[in-house]
Amino acid sequence: MTRLILSILLMLLVTGCATAKVKDYEKFNAAKPRSILIVPVVNRSVEVTAPDYFLSTITIPLAEKGYYVFPVNLVKRMLEDDGLSDSGLVHNASVEKLSNLFGADAVLYVTINQWDAQYLVLSTQVNVDLTYVIKDGKTGDTLWEHNQKMVYSPQQNSGGHPLAQLISAVVNAAIAKAAPNYVPLASQANNQAFTYPGPGIPPGPYAQQ
Amino acid sequence: MKKLKYCFVMATILVLTGCVPQTKYAWNGYDQKLYDHYKNPTESEQFVVTLKEVIEYGENVGKVPPGIYAEYGYVLYEKGNFNEAILYFKKEQDKWSESKVLMTKMISNANKIAAQNEKRKESTTEKSVPITGDAK
Numbered sequence: 001m002t003r004l005i006l007s008i009l010l011m012l013l014v015t016g017c018a019t020a021k022v023k024d025y026e027k028f029n030a031a032k033p034r035s036i037l038i039v040p041v042v043n044r045s046v047e048v049t050a051p052d053y054f055l056s057t058i059t060i061p062l063a064e065k066g067y068y069v070f071p072v073n074l075v076k077r078m079l080e081d082d083g084l085s086d087s088g089l090v091h092n093a094s095v096e097k098l099s100n101l102f103g104a105d106a107v108l109y110v111t112i113n114q115w116d117a118q119y120l121v122l123s124t125q126v127n128v129d130l131t132y133v134i135k136d137g138k139t140g141d142t143l144w145e146h147n148q149k150m151v152y153s154p155q156q157n158s159g160g161h162p163l164a165q166l167i168s169a170v171v172n173a174a175i176a177k178a179a180p181n182y183v184p185l186a187s188q189a190n191n192q193a194f195t196y197p198g199p200g201i202p203p204g205p206y207a208q209q
Numbered sequence: 210m211k212k213l214k215y216c217f218v219m220a221t222i223l224v225l226t227g228c229v230p231q232t233k234y235a236w237n238g239y240d241q242k243l244y245d246h247y248k249n250p251t252e253s254e255q256f257v258v259t260l261k262e263v264i265e266y267g268e269n270v271g272k273v274p275p276g277i278y279a280e281y282g283y284v285l286y287e288k289g290n291f292n293e294a295i296l297y298f299k300k301e302q303d304k305w306s307e308s309k310v311l312m313t314k315m316i317s318n319a320n321k322i323a324a325q326n327e328k329r330k331e332s333t334t335e336k337s338v339p340i341t342g343d344a345k
Binding site (some may be wrong): 052056068070071073077103104105130187204206 | 232233240242248260275305307308309311
């Protein structure tokens with residue numbers, strides 16, 4: 001009996017924690033940014049190529065939402081030329097100064113928490129975990145933030161001969177190992193993160209045209 | 210039965226057209242090309258060509274995405290093609306008022322470097338005169 005009560009309590013606690021906090025858009029709507037500067041990404045994964053690859057996925061979803069997005073490659077190269085090739089330095093620099101430099105209304109900071117593939121015995125799982133923070137260029141205040149985790153595991157054909165299953169798992173693992181599908185997964189993460197209504201941001205000034 | 214078939218065809222068409230992503234801008238594979246550029250940085254020429262294509266296509270359909278003129282201008286700038294770079298920085302500025310601060314900066318940088326290069330060229334030709342003079 002106590003066990004049952006305990007498990008119910010535990011369940012309540014777990015589900016209670018899981019409910020997503022409804023985001024407060026008051027600051028975002030007050031700031032009404034027209035343009036977003038995407039600065040180089042901080043990488044906490046071991047994959048050194050992750051930040052650049054990720055950078056290629058982030059412009060389109062934001063521009064399609066109706067924001068002016070600064071050209072990411074130009075921004076990255078300019079910061080590198082100014083000795084700011086370390087994205088950690090850029091993320092810690094003053095938001096106001098950075099925005100002034102580019103004339104941006106807001107700055108988007110992305111951190112890659114996870115960007116890897118796990119090779120399990122019977123399947124391979126690709127993981128992408130990203131944190132997005134948009135800060136106001138004038139005040140430096142956080143206007144919006146979100147964490148998005150995506151997991152991809154190739155579909156296993158259930159049933160059939162166990163040996164056939166094992167072979168297909170090995171093949172899947174080999175494919176994922178050769179070229180883990182991070183970029184489509186990162187794009188999916190971006191799409192989900194920016195969906196509005198939802199966790200995302202309201203449409204920008206060019207959305208209606 | 211015929212009606213059913215008709216319904217099925219209509220439904221398929223609806224699903225198919227629904228699946229075609231309607232984008233605001235003509236990206237024309239910009240994301241893929243940027244990815245390729247980071248994957249094979251040595252093939253930068255391909256990136257330049259691609260950006261030009263995105264612009265041409267975008268202008269044809271009237272949907273040039275934000276930032277693309279500037280991105281193209283910057284690769285020209287890096288190649289030392291300053292006059293053409295300025296042309297594209299100006300295009301970006303005219304189309305997107307949000308880019309004005311950055312584009313003004315880029316244009317003035319490009320002008321400065323172009324002027325410097327011009328000076329250097331002049332000074333090297335000036336230098337070469339007395340050398341040949343001494344030789345005489």
